[in-house]
Amino acid sequence: MSAAGWFIVLLALVGANLPFLNQRLFAAVPLKAAKKSGWLRIAELIALYFVVGALGFLLEARAGNRFEQGWQFYAITFALFVVFAFPGFTFQYLVKRR
Template identity: 50%
Template structure:
């Protein structure tokens, strides 16, 4: 896989995984949560943030692995991780809007 294709793969993967916590009520889209008696389960906001954090590290690990397959893995400082975390949060904005800001009719 060349450099351009792997870069676009990481960006697309980040976009999908950043929105994943907001579009379902399962933990990591796999584990069903238990709801109150007779009610559908609702995933709390802090669980969505925790899931978003774990998915951020998964995307970072995949990006690092792809970089290692291309050539030398460059050392990163805290600025890189701060910017990439902010970018991951921005990529999660559409899912947040659909989940919390869109009016339900």
């Protein structure tokens, strides 16, 4: 696997956990509410999936060997993105805090 491939995997891991590790929208925009809702986290997760996918598409096109993908590819990569989000979800919702 090339360096660009590992970069996309690392970026996907960070992007999938980003909605769960902070209380800001896309880690930049402060919200009026003290805590983000679960629906907002899911929407942010979906948006970050498309951002990471677009960056992967650009890196693949830049390498010169862009391949057409079917719906199966996007279903599998979204499922993998959700699996990557598990550590952040666990930290946010399952770890008890004092």
